[in-house]
Amino acid sequence: MSYSDKVIDHYNNPRNVGSMDKSSADVGTGLVGAPECGDVMKLQIKVNRDTNIIEEAKFKTFGCGSAIASSSLATEWVKGKTVDEALAIKNMDIVKELSLPPVKIHCSVLAEDAIRAAIGDWKKKQESAKPVAATVAQ
Amino acid sequence: MVCVVLNVWRGRPRPRNLTTTQPPVPTDSARVCRVVVNEGKNLNTSTTMTTAKPAFDETQSCWSCGAPRPIHFCEACGKVQPPASVDYFTFFRLPRKLNLDVPALEKDFYDLSRKLHPDLNARAGGKDTGGKEQEKENEQEWSLQQSSQLNDAYRTLKDPIKRTQYLLQLEGVELEEQSKTATEQARSTGQLKKQIVPPDLLEEVFELNMQLEELRMHKKMGEDDPALIDEIGRQKLELEEKQEALLQELKTRWKMWDGMIQREHNGQPVSEEERRQERDKMVDILNRRNYIRNLVRDVSEVLEN
Structure with a gap:
């Protein structure tokens, strides 16, 4: 099996590698893993509170080339999208873009999971922040 | 013919x-x-x-x-x-x-x-x-x-692990497909996906991978970092202990499973729900164990090279 050119490109030049402060209220962190291969993927998003637009995305993945490429692509895609638009990204979109073979589909699943988990974390922060904000206002 | x-x-x-x-x-x-x-x-x-x-x-x-x-x-x-x-x-x-x-x-x-x-x-x-x-x-x-x-x-x-995996396979559990299935479920319900690997284990795996990466870099540069090697070695031991503990946990599930099969054999009805629960518990243990096993393998590779 050989990797597609796009996978190799993302693997050699991964976009948006790094991390952001996970305690920040604007940052959502998704940490996911696949028992099939032992991969672990961390994806973080920074969301503009007023527009709900994802302004920044970072990732760090330990895993195979396809997992790295999938998460690298995911950060590229979510940037500039609203939270709801980002939630619409499906793993099969990633499979198509990277021409992943069937045995590597779980890598794309992982990337979709990471997006959902990061958004979920961010949403949770917003909800728990509300009552605090209300108390401050009183 | x-x-x-x-x-x-x-x-x-x-x-x-x-x-x-x-x-x-x-x-x-x-x-x-x-x-x-x-x-x-x-x-x-x-x-x-x-x-x-x-x-x-x-x-x-x-x-x-x-x-x-x-x-x-x-x-x-x-x-x-x-x-x-x-x-x-x-x-x-x-x-x-x-x-x-x-x-x-x-x-x-x-x-x-x-x-x-x-x-x-x-x-x-x-x-x-x-x-x-x-x-x-x-x-x-x-x-x-x-x-x-x-x-x-x-x-x-x-092999105790292969035996369990095989039995689960006979029972219709697709170990390779569970992550995908869970994602599809999360997508359709809008709920957060049920993570196959527990969050605390993920954190641990992530941190250890960061350290491994650091050690690989040091080695590449020809630098020695005995403190880091010690630290990683210590974590490897802990992981191996966890792996062993999970095997013991699995063996206690075996007893429950075998008891259920025996009851069925004796003509007592076993509900599909009970069967499913027993299967799920074993799948959960196997997932965690496989995850740790892969990590231990990675750690050994880095330490030995």
Whole structure:
């Protein structure tokens, strides 16, 4: 099996590698893993509170080339999208873009999971922040 | 395939040329022997091979002498039988239980290995002609197939993890598909995905991977970092302990499973819900264990290089 050119490109030049402060209220962190291969993927998003637009995305993945490429692509895609638009990204979109073979589909699943988990974390922060904000206002 | 069964030897002394090229024949001289003349290239075994996982059909009889047919070879005339498509538990005549007497399994394995050895059943090229020659070829082919089935079955069942995974597979659990299924479920319900790997374990795995990456970098630069190596070594030990603890946890689930199968065997109803719960608990343990196993393997690689 050989990797597609796009996978190799993302693997050699991964976009948006790094991390952001996970305690920040604007940052959502998704940490996911696949028992099939032992991969672990961390994806973080920074969301503009007023527009709900994802302004920044970072990732760090330990895993195979396809997992790295999938998460690298995911950060590229979510940037500039609203939270709801980002939630619409499906793993099969990633499979198509990277021409992943069937045995590597779980890598794309992982990337979709990471997006959902990061958004979920961010949403949770917003909800728990509300009552605090209300108390401050009183 | 044309298969003609002749009952010509019934009640008569068995002709010499029939027995000379056969495996040892039991001394039960009263047993009648039917001769199957196979005029096709091969006895067609595809009907049994393509069926999913049927229980072994005990009513089948030996192709050669017609005695009630066991799975591997005929007790009466010693002839190897066409491989039956049975699961590994059935192959060893075991119930689908997880607590298994491994020494007894090993004994069975060696016993069957000897009896099914292709060399023992490979005596083609004699003076026999026609159907006899074909029979020899068939027997040799079958003993090869049976031996490989035997090896696969033994390798799978003797290992506690492989055995559990195999049983779950027989129960319809697709270990490879669970992550995808959970994602699809999360997508359709809008809920957060049920993570297969627990979050605290993920954190640990992530941190350890960061340290491994650091160590790889140091090594690449030719730098020594004994403190980091010690730290990673310590974590590796912890992970191995976790792996062992998970195996013990799995073994306690075995007891529950086996008890359930026994109750079912005794005619008491077992609900699908109970079965599913027992399966899920084992799947959960296996997932965590596999995850840790992969990590331990990565750590060993980095430490050894």
